[in-house]
Amino acid sequence: MFYHLKFQIMEKIDLTKMSASELEELLKQKKEQERAELLKNRDAYESLRAQVVGRIKKRARSVAMEVKALYDETRNETTAFYEVMREYGQLRCEGQMSYAISDADFKIEVRSNRVKGFDERADVAAAKLVEFLRTWIKEAEKGSADPMYQLAMSLLERNKYGDLDYKSISKLYELEDRFNSEEYSDIMKLFRESNVVIKTAVNYYFYDLTDMGVWQKVEPSFNRM
Secondary structure, eight states: OOOOOOOOTTOOOOGGGSOHHHHHHHHHHHHHHHHHHHHHHHHHHHHHHHHHHHHHHHHHHHHHHHHHHHHHHHHHHHHHHHHHHHHTTOSSSTTOOOEEEEOSSEEEEEEEEEEEEOOTHHHHHHHHHHHHHHHHHHHSTTGGGOHHHHHHHHTTOBOTTSOBOHHHHHHHHTTHHHHTOHHHHHHHHHHHHHOOEEEEEEEEEEEEEOTTSOEEEEOSSGGGO
């Protein structure tokens, strides 16, 4: 029966005096200790990761809700004030959609642009394309990690109004030769046929008046700060 061999890093052990079985037991204990340390470190890492993501997730979702509330409030307030501007003859011309309102040190700019859009057939085309892509990745070597699949899926993302983006869908047309599929071409044809609507996109911009008397844009997105 062997003595229990506890491995200690700083302890000197004369390995030449140990039997093969004792050496094997010592090596086993060493591996168990390393495995325990590895698990301990991994648990600590995963715990820290969960804490970091959890804190940012909570704050990011809260800020996103605040920004959405700001957008809704800005849209409702400026839409109502637009009618007041029209009633008091403050519009340059009939049908003017872009304008700015301000006080002593803050300005709100409303910009309206006519953009190309899609009718309800685009929703059908988008659903068919998602199904096509899911089937396609089953045979693709890289699966869902394939750059072409990821690009096509990202181009189907909708804007803040819930509409498909004209420029993004146009890029899908460029992938037609690369997919080289009759089904994909039929879906692109449906997209092209649905591109018959002209819509109005409204964007809102905020400005602070600096000490130098210059209007400086206030960006709600911290990526632009």
